[in-house]
Amino acid sequence: MSRKNQNQDITRRGFIKTGGAVVAGLAATRLAPTETLAAEGGAKTVTVSSQKIAALTRWPRYGAAEKNRLHELIDSNKFYEELPLFEKEWQDYTKAPFVKCHMNGSSALTSMYFALDVPAGSEVMVPTYTFFSACLAMRFSNLVPIFIDIDPKTACFDLEDAKRKLTPRTKAVEAMHSWGLPCEMDHICDWANEKGLVPLEDAAHAHGASMKGKKMGTWSQMGIYSFQTSKVMPSVEGGMGMYQTREYYERAFAFGHYEAPAKFAKDSPVRAYEGTGFGQKYRMHPLAAAVARMQLKGLDALNALVEKNVRALNDRLTQLPGLTEPRCRPDQKRAYYHANMLFVDFKKLGFSRDALVKALKAEGVGASFWDYPEQHKLKIYSEAKWWHHPPKIPEKMPGCAYVNANHIFVPLFYGEASELIDQYVKAFEKVWAQRDRLAKA
Numbered sequence: 001m002s003r004k005n006q007n008q009d010i011t012r013r014g015f016i017k018t019g020g021a022v023v024a025g026l027a028a029t030r031l032a033p034t035e036t037l038a039a040e041g042g043a044k045t046v047t048v049s050s051q052k053i054a055a056l057t058r059w060p061r062y063g064a065a066e067k068n069r070l071h072e073l074i075d076s077n078k079f080y081e082e083l084p085l086f087e088k089e090w091q092d093y094t095k096a097p098f099v100k101c102h103m104n105g106s107s108a109l110t111s112m113y114f115a116l117d118v119p120a121g122s123e124v125m126v127p128t129y130t131f132f133s134a135c136l137a138m139r140f141s142n143l144v145p146i147f148i149d150i151d152p153k154t155a156c157f158d159l160e161d162a163k164r165k166l167t168p169r170t171k172a173v174e175a176m177h178s179w180g181l182p183c184e185m186d187h188i189c190d191w192a193n194e195k196g197l198v199p200l201e202d203a204a205h206a207h208g209a210s211m212k213g214k215k216m217g218t219w220s221q222m223g224i225y226s227f228q229t230s231k232v233m234p235s236v237e238g239g240m241g242m243y244q245t246r247e248y249y250e251r252a253f254a255f256g257h258y259e260a261p262a263k264f265a266k267d268s269p270v271r272a273y274e275g276t277g278f279g280q281k282y283r284m285h286p287l288a289a290a291v292a293r294m295q296l297k298g299l300d301a302l303n304a305l306v307e308k309n310v311r312a313l314n315d316r317l318t319q320l321p322g323l324t325e326p327r328c329r330p331d332q333k334r335a336y337y338h339a340n341m342l343f344v345d346f347k348k349l350g351f352s353r354d355a356l357v358k359a360l361k362a363e364g365v366g367a368s369f370w371d372y373p374e375q376h377k378l379k380i381y382s383e384a385k386w387w388h389h390p391p392k393i394p395e396k397m398p399g400c401a402y403v404n405a406n407h408i409f410v411p412l413f414y415g416e417a418s419e420l421i422d423q424y425v426k427a428f429e430k431v432w433a434q435r436d437r438l439a440k441a
């Protein structure tokens with residue numbers, strides 16, 4: 001490191017050290033904006049090679065284990081044996097009383113709403129900040145969504161909003177663990193039980209996440225996972241349903257598996273539907289199950305590595321004024337899906353998000369943002385013809401609006417990344433030191 005850079009580094013470390021005080025006084029202390037931003041012709045802060053960064057951020061991560069298992073399976077010709085093997089391993093991992101793999105997360109959702117077995121026109125609470133199928137899958141069981149806001153501190157289900165929106169038709173409440181952060185399922189389940197609602201979980205983002213030692217997807221009566229390519233445990237495509245009771249399991253299983261009823265006890269109410277099930281064919285592809293089995297073996301180790309890298313970065317970044325991360329309770333163990341989401345209070349800081357992302361990108365930081373579609377704003381919910389009765393379209397969703405307007409994403413690193421993390425911190429500090437100027441840009 002050159003003497004000039006060393007001096008800059010000392011200044012930066014001094015800034016980070018006093019970060020707590022800065023946060024308290026927000027505008028009180030400023031790092032002298034001595035360095036020219038890369039966007040304005042200065043030197044780029046991130047110098048780790050693009051090949052190394054590509055290797056650290058590559059997703060999905062398949063290797064010899066997946067290739068070998070696929071070859072073994074093709075050679076063996078025993079394709080369908082892979083499905084119960086995967087289910088057994090997933091059940092051992094999550095400790096769910098019953099599990100069934102489906103062809104994707106969306107078909108697991110459709111099966112779950114069918115299994116719910118509540119009268120047509122019943123309403124199910126869902127976060128509006130979610131994937132379309134979490135809401136639309138219920139249409140096939142004649143259920144209607146009630147759109148719930150998210151907590152701006154977590155981007156997860158806002159129980160207080162749910163309490164305000166309870167109707168006499170509400171029968172179930174479904175929470176989604178956004179970006180791998182568990183919803184507060186203890187509070188949600190307590191409230192649901194008190195009101196006689198069935199708690200449900202969409203854990204499509206949260207493989208390996210748990211609360212009080214209990215895996216997400218097992219807190220509620222039924223939960224689902226997706227193993228689609230982008231997910232924390234990808235099998236290219238695939239899904240899983242988790243069930244607390246035999247009744248839910250059998251109905252959800254039989255919905256998309258015509259061969260299922262024959263497996264059930266003679267007195268099962270579903271047994272008589274042998275040969276048809278309830279109209280869909282949702283079998284998971286066995287080659288995907290083979291990939292999922294290998295991914296599951298490495299899941300905890302990869303999650304731990306990602307977490308270590310996130311902590312090394314976020315513990316320093318969150319000392320910058322106005323920059324926070326989603327709140328995670330000490331008894332929650334979160335996973336990280338897609339990216340490392342950071343909250344930046346742009347209004348308070350006077351930054352524009354475009355200006356910040358442009359400046360960070362020029363420094364070599366893989367900064368981005370992506371506003372999650374708010375389901376209630378999409379066309380299909382406003383047209384009565386698709387629904388048993390029209391879903392109520394809320395006028396305002398302040399939690400969603402805040403999160404969508406005040407986040408940025410930085411990549412997750414799936415390998416030893418200390419040098420890159422250090423450079424990321426320096427890039428943020430450099431940009432933050434110029435924030436008054438950026439505010440005017």
Ligand SMILES: Cc1ncc(COP(=O)(O)O)c(C=O)c1O
Pocket residue numbers: 104105106107130131133134176202204205225226227228237238239
């Ligand atoms: C929150 C959520 N739920 C459900 C799903 C559906 O999963 P799949 O794509 O496997 O159908 C997704 C997929 O992106 C998701 O993000």
